Amino acid sequence: MSRQGATQRDLTENPLRKPVNTLAIVPTRSSKITVLARKAYNVLLYIAQEQGIEQEVFRAPLQSILRGVDFNSNAREIVKQHLRAMVSTTVEWQSPTAGEGEAWNVAGLLAHAKVYKQRGENWVEWSFAPNIKHELLEPQRFARLRLDVISQLRRHSGVVLYEICARYRDVGLTARQPWPWWRPVLTGSPDTEDSVKQEYRFFKRDVLKLAIAEVNAVTDLDVELIEHKAGRFIADIQFRVGKKQQEALPLRHPPAPVDLSQVVRATAAGIRSEDAEALIQTHGNEAMTVGLDALLKRIANEFPEPLRDPYRYLRALLESNSATAAKKAAEGSANPPASSAAAAAALEGWTAEWVSTRRALVMAEFEALSLETQADWVERLRAHLYERGVHPSIRKRLETNGWKHPLVTGELIRFFKGADWDRPTPQELLTIAAQRGGR
Structure with a gap:
């Protein structure tokens, strides 16, 4: 041959x-x-x-x-x-x-x-x-x-x-x-x-x-x-x-070409190729495909205003929208923590770390909006808090200190991103667990 x-x-x-x-x-x-x-x-x-x-x-x-x-x-x-x-x-x-x-x-x-x-x-x-x-x-x-x-x-x-x-x-x-x-x-x-x-x-x-x-x-x-x-x-x-003690999977021939399809899509959406590669490296091709689909829909829908930073939007989206059920995988892991108390403590720690990171990403996304759009969201939040009958002290802080006051920020994030903003997916929890070595 x-x-x-x-x-x-x-x-x-x-x-x-x-x-x-x-x-x-x-x-x-x-x-x-x-x-x-x-x-x-x-x-x-x-x-x-x-x-x-x-x-x-x-x-x-x-x-x-x-x-x-x-x-x-x-x-x-x-x-x-x-x-x-x-x-x-x-x-x-x-x-x-x-x-x-x-x-x-x-x-x-x-x-x-x-x-x-x-x-x-x-x-x-x-x-x-x-x-x-x-x-x-x-x-x-x-x-x-x-x-x-x-x-x-x-x-x-x-x-x-x-x-x-x-x-x-x-x-x-x-x-x-x-x-x-x-x-x-x-x-x-x-x-x-x-x-x-x-x-x-x-x-x-x-x-x-x-x-x-x-x-x-x-x-x-x-x-x-x-x-x-x-x-x-x-x-x-x-x-x-x-x-590993297992039979190797059959191989294809000739070698599969390197997949650049998602990088091409990302650059067409206004994202630098090196930034797109970094996101793929962190989240994988499948998650990138889903995220880009959502990004392109957001770009096509200019309400409440045209998207100013596609990269920042996509990054926040990927951080918050992992598709895999890793929490169940963690619960069924072959190496669970030594006791249910230890498992609960580990889960609580992973969740707290994820929420802290997620909170920072949401705040960055909100601050990337124009001042006019931010003001519109704050006005709608004010009406929302009044309709819900939220404690007057929180409404007062919004009036006197603005949306960045610690008592107000949580309400703003929940109103801006929805009630589930602080609920990580199982895959996101496993990522935190891997980074912390299961501690």
């Missing part, structure tokens, strides 16, 4: 062979590697390996790399943005294990990229820098990666952790590294003056726990964090890697 025809083979026979030196790449400048860019790069690398090292340049239909791109003006700019970043972003090529693999200098993810039309179809052309091409396409040390699994991961940290742990699935332990080494590797962003001051506990809460939870939920690996102390403080970390 020819290398060109190999793209039709089942991926169980021919997964992506990703060189060890590409697993822990870090941008050398202020640029950031997004999760969609990393996924797209994996598809480009897979296709190039199938087409063969003898090729100088590689070509494939755009739709085989990126899904949901009809190449209108918005989509064209998004494609250009990602390809431009792959060419212009220089990265440090390094293995997670010191001394493993060849010693490379910095190089771009791609040497060049071009989008063109051929017989009415959009195609992508790309190449790799000569000093890394051989190792990329004919690697001696590599991780075997399932691209259908990677397509289900939505966090950059989750994708990277899966790729690194897949390299060590037969070893059982990843390399041990100082914990700050993992920060730019997992986030895809170079360290900054602020990030180097970050405490380990926040990195663990915001990056490590969420990445581990995603890998364990989606992939065929079981990953566990191992911490090593120097005195009283965490100095190094590594991960214990196990294989």
Whole structure:
């Protein structure tokens, strides 16, 4: 079978062979590697390996790399943005294990990229820098990666952790590294003056726990964090890697293209592509689809006034409208808290934290309205409080101190967002629980 025809083979026979030196790449400048860019790069690398090292340049239909791109003006700019970043972003090529693999200098993810039309179809052309091409396409040390699994991961940290742990699935332990080494590797962003001051506990809460939870939920690996102390403080970390005792799902062929459809929709609604990607990373494609549907309806309906900030509106919507019943899942969890009292206390803590965040988001949404619209809402609230016979002290505070007085704000939020504004969905509670490690 020819290398060109190999793209039709089942991926169980021919997964992506990703060189060890590409697993822990870090941008050398202020640029950031997004999760969609990393996924797209994996598809480009897979296709190039199938087409063969003898090729100088590689070509494939755009739709085989990126899904949901009809190449209108918005989509064209998004494609250009990602390809431009792959060419212009220089990265440090390094293995997670010191001394493993060849010693490379910095190089771009791609040497060049071009989008063109051929017989009415959009195609992508790309190449790799000569000093890394051989190792990329004919690697001696590599991780075997399932691209259908990677397509289900939505966090950059989750994708990277899966790729690194897949390299060590037969070893059982990843390399041990100082914990700050993992920060730019997992986030895809170079360290900054602020990030180097970050405490380990926040990195663990915001990056490590969420990445581990995603890998364990989606992939065929079981990953566990191992911490090593120097005195009283965490100095190094590594991960214990196990294989789940279950049959692997059948893989598709060829690799599924990276889904850009929701990013395209979001940019058409006036949201920056990087903001749209961040929302997808946090909430997932399905939630983004539902949120964008609601956003487009709100844009079409200009009452009480035209929407001024689509991004802020969509972000608040996604925060408050998760679709999954995670509370029931938590109640039926295989690892419930030790007692009903402990469960109730944990639930109360998660709910309080969610309500605090939700309250801030609603207030931000209200303050984003024009002063005239705010005044109209306040006037309607005044009439509403009078009709309900609310205690005179609250109505007096509204008259003398305005809607920002603590006694009034709760009434305003309830009137503005409805009686259920402070009732989190089960999925939202589980998100808080994951961030807090179940405490």
